Amino acid sequence: xxxxxxxxxxxxxxxxxxxxxxxxxxxxxxxxxxxxxxxxxxxxxxxxxxxxxxxxxxxxxxxxxxxxxxxxxxxxxxxxxxxxxxxxxxxxxxxxxxxxxxxxxxxxxxxxxxxxxxxxxxxxxxxxxxxxxxxxxxxxxxxxxxxxxxxxxxxxxxxxxxxxxxxxxxxxxxxxxxxxxxxxxxxxxxxxxxxxxxxxxxxxxxxxxxxxxxxxxxxxxxxxxxxxxxxxxxxxxxxxxxxxxxxxxxxxxxxxxxxxxxxxxxxxxxxxxxxxxxxxxxxxxxxxxxxxxxxxxxxxxxxxxxxxxxxxxxxxxxxxxxxxxxxxxxxxxxxxxxxxxxxxxxxxxxxxxxxxxxxxxxxxxxxxxxxxxxxxxxxxxxxxxxxxxxxxxxxxxxxxxxxxxxxxxxxxxxxxxxxxxxxxxxxxxxxxxxxxxxxxxxxxxxxxxxxxxxxxxxxxxxxxxxxxxxxxxxxxxxxxxxxxxxxxxxxxxxxx
Amino acid sequence: xxxxxxxxxxxxxxxxxxxxxxxxxxxxxxxxxxxxxxxxxxxxxxxxxxxxxxxxxxxxxxxxxxxxxxxxxxxxxxxxxxxxxxxxxxxxxxxxxxxxxxxxxxxxxxxxxxxxxxxxxxxxxxxxxxxxxxxxxxxxxxxxxxxxxxxxxxxxxxxxxxxxxxxxxxxxxxxxxxxxxxxxxxxxxxxxxxxxxxxxxxxxxxxxxxxxxxxxxxxxxxxxxxxxxxxxxxxxxxxxxx
Numbered sequence: 001x002x003x004x005x006x007x008x009x010x011x012x013x014x015x016x017x018x019x020x021x022x023x024x025x026x027x028x029x030x031x032x033x034x035x036x037x038x039x040x041x042x043x044x045x046x047x048x049x050x051x052x053x054x055x056x057x058x059x060x061x062x063x064x065x066x067x068x069x070x071x072x073x074x075x076x077x078x079x080x081x082x083x084x085x086x087x088x089x090x091x092x093x094x095x096x097x098x099x100x101x102x103x104x105x106x107x108x109x110x111x112x113x114x115x116x117x118x119x120x121x122x123x124x125x126x127x128x129x130x131x132x133x134x135x136x137x138x139x140x141x142x143x144x145x146x147x148x149x150x151x152x153x154x155x156x157x158x159x160x161x162x163x164x165x166x167x168x169x170x171x172x173x174x175x176x177x178x179x180x181x182x183x184x185x186x187x188x189x190x191x192x193x194x195x196x197x198x199x200x201x202x203x204x205x206x207x208x209x210x211x212x213x214x215x216x217x218x219x220x221x222x223x224x225x226x227x228x229x230x231x232x233x234x235x236x237x238x239x240x241x242x243x244x245x246x247x248x249x250x251x252x253x254x255x256x257x258x259x260x261x262x263x264x265x266x267x268x269x270x271x272x273x274x275x276x277x278x279x280x281x282x283x284x285x286x287x288x289x290x291x292x293x294x295x296x297x298x299x300x301x302x303x304x305x306x307x308x309x310x311x312x313x314x315x316x317x318x319x320x321x322x323x324x325x326x327x328x329x330x331x332x333x334x335x336x337x338x339x340x341x342x343x344x345x346x347x348x349x350x351x352x353x354x355x356x357x358x359x360x361x362x363x364x365x366x367x368x369x370x371x372x373x374x375x376x377x378x379x380x381x382x383x384x385x386x387x388x389x390x391x392x393x394x395x396x397x398x399x400x401x402x403x404x405x406x407x408x409x410x411x412x413x414x415x416x417x418x419x420x421x422x423x424x425x426x427x428x429x430x431x432x433x434x435x436x437x438x439x440x441x442x443x444x445x446x447x448x449x450x451x452x453x454x455x456x457x458x459x460x461x462x463x464x465x466x467x468x469x470x471x472x473x474x475x476x477x478x479x480x481x482x483x484x485x486x487x488x489x490x491x492x493x494x495x496x
Numbered sequence: 497x498x499x500x501x502x503x504x505x506x507x508x509x510x511x512x513x514x515x516x517x518x519x520x521x522x523x524x525x526x527x528x529x530x531x532x533x534x535x536x537x538x539x540x541x542x543x544x545x546x547x548x549x550x551x552x553x554x555x556x557x558x559x560x561x562x563x564x565x566x567x568x569x570x571x572x573x574x575x576x577x578x579x580x581x582x583x584x585x586x587x588x589x590x591x592x593x594x595x596x597x598x599x600x601x602x603x604x605x606x607x608x609x610x611x612x613x614x615x616x617x618x619x620x621x622x623x624x625x626x627x628x629x630x631x632x633x634x635x636x637x638x639x640x641x642x643x644x645x646x647x648x649x650x651x652x653x654x655x656x657x658x659x660x661x662x663x664x665x666x667x668x669x670x671x672x673x674x675x676x677x678x679x680x681x682x683x684x685x686x687x688x689x690x691x692x693x694x695x696x697x698x699x700x701x702x703x704x705x706x707x708x709x710x711x712x713x714x715x716x717x718x719x720x721x722x723x724x725x726x727x728x729x730x731x732x733x734x735x736x737x738x
Binding site for chain 2: 367370371373374376377378380381382383384385386387388389
């Protein structure tokens with residue numbers, strides 16, 4: 001019986017493998033070696049990108065039944081943040097002290113709980129106090145940004161990108177410290193008020209966190225970083241720009257993913273958490289959030305398409321004859337079994353594969369992964385084991401959005417960076433998730449592979465037979481329809 | 497007597513349905529207390545109200561001298577309550593080992609307890625690496641109970657452990673629960689009256705969402721009228737069927 005069950009489990013995989021082998025041989029005979037390999041490689045590149053978007057979507061949906069319609073916008077945001085860091089990080093370093101100060105304020109929540117939970121307030125007073133605190137906090141944020149030249153900061157990278165001039169010349173329009181110090185201070189105050197409100201004053205039924213030194217240590221570290229960020233606003237961006245381009249690029253990947261993860265957890269805690277009992281509202285919320293993010297980006301950097309430079313590691317002139325030669329030459333293109341292929345696209349394929357591997361290791365061997373897998377099946381039982389599933393939710397949202405943002409900055413060097421760059425990928429991401437089965441990251445991997453290949457070979461066929469390129473665009477949807485006809489819950493989805 | 501758990505007239509709603517309309521029970525330490533009642537009387541909801549999965553809207557839940565009603569489920573569980581839900585809700589896509597590991601409340605709980613657990617359920621040791629969905633119904637039920645033993649729980653809430661089990665497995669489960677009661681307190685929901693009457697020391701009958709009768713199990717077994725009225729079991733028949 002056991003053999004039968006495991007056979008059933010891997011059956012979809014086997015069928016897909018057989019289909020791929022069959023199509024592969026057919027394509028190889030029909031297309032000829034060179035164009036077949038070239039098309040397959042571009043298919044893999046697309047697959048890697050689709051996977052980066054779909055992975056986050058599917059784990060978020062699997063654990064908390066949230067369809068994140070802002071995922072494409074977060075992909076785009078990752079691309080913009082990474083591009084900023086790579087081209088001219090003045091904007092990021094200008095905002096960093098404010099954000100750090102704000103986070104520092106919020107991180108005091110645990111310290112407030114023992115104090116404010118003892119306050120004697122009526123239920124009604126508690127509610128209005130919460131509203132008042134949040135309102136004042138928002139006003140303080142507004143005050144913190146009062147007459148702050150955010151647009152000016154943002155334009156620095158634009159100037160760099162448009163004129164291809166020396167970015168260092170544009171790197172320092174920061175405010176003088178004597179004016180600037182007020183902004184992080186106000187942000188800290190605002191965070192502090194939000195922390196008090198989050199500590200639920202007067203609510204003495206809540207658990208008081210155990211007295212460990214941790215919150216103070218965390219606060220100290222944040223304080224140190226904030227002060228450093230205030231003083232290093234200008235020099236840090238100059239230092240980053242003087243860095244080796246390759247190193248800067250890899251740091252940009254981290255920055256993109258980090259901003260994505262930070263935004264993800266912020267969105268989960270502040271916007272999505274109150275709405276878990278109203279799933280339909282969450283759909284509208286994330287949809288709206290996507291629009292807001294696109295508009296904000298458009299406001300900051302105008303609705304123009306930017307092209308980010310391919311980092312030096314992948315842009316030395318010439319063609320590497322094999323992988324080893326590329327390591328020493330770092331050439332723009334690389335020879336793969338007789339096909340000339342851009343080395344950066346190869347990097348995307350590697351990045352996508354690493355993400356799949358990383359996700360696999362996380363899900364399979366970490367306690368967090370164990371809790372996620374268990375929570376996908378039965379959330380309330382996980383709670384009944386003494387595990388705070390809600391806090392796992394924020395982690396999962398952060399990971400999912402972080403992956404999308406990493407995908408965005410990874411894609412930035414070869415697709416135009418525009419406010420709408422994520423939309424198409426979000427669409428393909430959803431199709432990938434549906435094909436693979438909601439909640440299965442392995443399914444997302446297989447689905448992404450199928451879609452990427454369908455798209456690449458669809459493009460090839462459309463070109464060959466002089467058909468409209470719309471056929472290639474439709475090919476992914478056709479794959480989805482075929483899969484859903486056979487398996488309505490996706491390849492690896494749970495049977496409803 | 498010293499009670500580890502006291503429910504003071506709790507009222508629980510699921511959606512708009514008023515499921516519990518005043519359940520009051522006391523669970524004495526280091527013994528087995530059994531909740532009896534017909535299907536749909538509210539036994540499972542009582543357990544869920546204790547652990548906070550369906551928090552009561554009125555009334556008090558006092559665990560180990562502390563009011564826990566209204567707290568989140570993970571908080572209540574962390575205070576030392578182990579919950580074995582009905583229908584053997586093991587995590588099907590986690591291995592047996594992971595099913596146990598996830599129940600750790602402190603690092604190393606499983607290492608400390610594994611000998612004890614495998615002593616009670618030797619089968620699980622053999623199945624250690626298998627995913628939960630490869631286990632038979634009986635093995636899943638044992639895993640569900642074993643999972644509640646990993647952490648040092650002061651109270652176990654066990655919901656219908658004999659449901660759908662073969663007679664020989666029921667026997668094994670009874671031995672295990674008896675063994676457990678030596679070290680911890682157990683609140684048991686059980687439809688199988690033979691099993692309930694052999695295990696329990698104290699009983700409570702829940703009917704239509706209210707706790708209606710309580711006493712010593714040894715007295716209940718003698719009181720045919722009461723059993724017939726609330727449980728719909730005829731003692732003569734089922735008692736002799738064994």
